[in-house]
Amino acid sequence: MELSSLFNFYILVLxxxxxxSVLGDFQTAVMQKHNTHRTNAGLxxxxxxxxxxxxxxxxxxxxTTDATSCNMQHSSGEFRSDGQGENIYMAxxxxxxxxxxxxxxxxxxxxxxxxxxxxxxxPVSKWDFCVDWTKVGHFSQMMWAxxxxxxxxxxxxxxxxxxxxxxxYLPAGNMRGSSMFAEANxxxxxxxxxxxxxxxxxxxxxxxxxxLFVVAASLTKFNMWx
Numbered sequence: 001m002e003l004s005s006l007f008n009f010y011i012l013v014l015x016x017x018x019x020x021s022v023l024g025d026f027q028t029a030v031m032q033k034h035n036t037h038r039t040n041a042g043l044x045x046x047x048x049x050x051x052x053x054x055x056x057x058x059x060x061x062x063x064t065t066d067a068t069s070c071n072m073q074h075s076s077g078e079f080r081s082d083g084q085g086e087n088i089y090m091a092x093x094x095x096x097x098x099x100x101x102x103x104x105x106x107x108x109x110x111x112x113x114x115x116x117x118x119x120x121x122x123p124v125s126k127w128d129f130c131v132d133w134t135k136v137g138h139f140s141q142m143m144w145a146x147x148x149x150x151x152x153x154x155x156x157x158x159x160x161x162x163x164x165x166x167x168x169y170l171p172a173g174n175m176r177g178s179s180m181f182a183e184a185n186x187x188x189x190x191x192x193x194x195x196x197x198x199x200x201x202x203x204x205x206x207x208x209x210x211x212l213f214v215v216a217a218s219l220t221k222f223n224m225w226x
Contacts, residue, residue: 029101052151060153070157085172111139130199144173
């Protein structure tokens with residue numbers, strides 16, 4: 001092997017080793033953040049899935065290699081053929097992959113401030129009354145009791161330098177008609193010092209009254225009220 005070729009070979013080895021080290025820090029950061037919160041609620045800690053991470057990385061790469069936009073978007077079925085759940089995140093600024101892993105997990109979990117846990121008397125099917133899933137879906141996926149595996153990818157956009165993080169989960173969370181976790185998990189999370197509001201029965205009743213008012217107003221407008 002020529003000296004130049006040997007030199008190039010060692011450079012590639014060093015780059016690969018560095019990348020593995022960075023990704024290792026990223027994986028550790030994501031796992032630590034997720035499992036600390038899950039443990040606080042008495043949930044089973046997640047395990048890292050290489051296959052999930054591969055698909056998550058492929059989706060991240062499909063975004064970051066877009067030389068015209070690098071738009072943050074959820075992946076298609078091509079990357080989630082097994083029905084994986086997915087959390088996505090974007091940030092600007094020069095940070096390490098580890099910092100982005102912590103940042104993504106922290107932002108997702110912060111949605112707990114918008115989540116309202118159902119009352120004991122509420123059937124599972126009526127959880128939607130007090131929850132806007134578009135504002136809490138990342139948090140609930142992190143804390144979904146039935147989820148056992150996670151795999152994530154991270155990359156920097158070639159267009160604007162923004163960093164994207166994608167995490168895939170199995171089994172997927174946020175399933176309609178199912179609970180995030182049990183009452184015992186809620187109690188344990190509160191005991192750990194976390195704040196998680198309860199859904200207000202009064203607010204639910206007001207929602208019903210508001211809906212009835214809208215219907216009544218519409219009927220009156222069209223002279224259908226008798």
